Amino acid sequence: GAGVSQTPSNKVTEKGKYVELRCDPISGHTALYWYRQSLGQGPEFLIYFQGTGAADDSGLPNDRFFAVRPEGSVSTLKIQRTERGDSAVYLCASSLRQPPYNEQFFGPGTRLTVL
Amino acid sequence: ILNVEQSPQSLHVQEGDSTNFTCSFPSSNFYALHWYRWETAKSPEALFVMTLNGDEKKKGRISATLNTKEGYSYLYIKGSQPEDSATYLCASATQGGKLIFGQGTELSVKP
Numbered sequence: 559g560a561g562v563s564q565t566p567s568n569k570v571t572e573k574g575k576y577v578e579l580r581c582d583p584i585s586g587h588t589a590l591y592w593y594r595q596s597l598g599q600g601p602e603f604l605i606y607f608q609g610t611g612a613a614d615d616s617g618l619p620n621d622r623f624f625a626v627r628p629e630g631s632v633s634t635l636k637i638q639r640t641e642r643g644d645s646a647v648y649l650c651a652s653s654l655r656q657p658p659y660n661e662q663f664f665g666p667g668t669r670l671t672v673l
Numbered sequence: 674i675l676n677v678e679q680s681p682q683s684l685h686v687q688e689g690d691s692t693n694f695t696c697s698f699p700s701s702n703f704y705a706l707h708w709y710r711w712e713t714a715k716s717p718e719a720l721f722v723m724t725l726n727g728d729e730k731k732k733g734r735i736s737a738t739l740n741t742k743e744g745y746s747y748l749y750i751k752g753s754q755p756e757d758s759a760t761y762l763c764a765s766a767t768q769g770g771k772l773i774f775g776q777g778t779e780l781s782v783k784p
Contacts, residue, residue, distance in 0.1 A: 561716065562716065589770065591770075591771065593772070598776070599776055600677070600679075600762055600764075600774030600775050600776045600777050601717075601762070601764075601772070601774045602774070603771040603772065603773070606769065606770060606771055613769065614770075614771060617771070653770070656770075657766065657767075657768070657769055657770020657771075658705055658766045658767060658768050658769065658770050659705050659722065659724055659766070660770060661707075661722050662707070662719070662772065663716075663719065664709070664716045664717040664718075664719075665716055666714070666715060666716045667716070
């Protein structure tokens with residue numbers, strides 16, 4: 559079956575611009591997670607959706623970052639006024655079971671480069 | 674705040690060698706320990722989700738053990754092959770389900 563997909567696979571933007579990153583989870587998965595991996599580090603949690611609502615957004619670094627999941631399926635991560643430090647691989651994962659024992663299925667990521 | 678550590682950071686082995694990596698995590702408030710394999714330009718692939726102290730899991734030539742009392746997990750690869758080359762990530766799950774990842778172990782297997 560289809561896995562988690564993310565678009566675009568690569569995004570190059572200039573400092574100060576706005577970007578949107580899209581995640582299509584596995585059909586039927588109610589839980590959706592965003593992580594980002596900076597160079598030399600492990601993935602870092604950003605936000606978790608259960609259905610349409612953000613159950614935990616404690617990992618969003620500041621108010622330039624925002625994520626939505628209006629119909630409980632596709633999610634969009636939005637970054638305003640991008641900075642060079644936002645450059646990273648942004649990963650999305652979805653899960654069928656309730657936490658904390660749920661296996662998370664990851665997409666291939668979006669590599670964001672801010673020049 | 675959880676702190677998950679992995680060692681070594683990188684490992685270079687010859688085809689046929691067996692190898693192992695370590696993941697250490699806080700033993701208090703433990704829920705689950707995840708292992709992933711991440712090949713370049715692909716999605717991280719789930720290997721194991723482990724919850725019970727003393728648990729051992731196996732998938733082909735790869736196996737893992739878990740010690741929740743002392744806060745560590747080992748991942749073993751028997752007879753490494755070039756296709757095993759990847760970054761291996763471990764992550765501890767919080768009650769809310771978010772994963773706290775280590776920095777990964779990058780494995781390179783030379784033919």
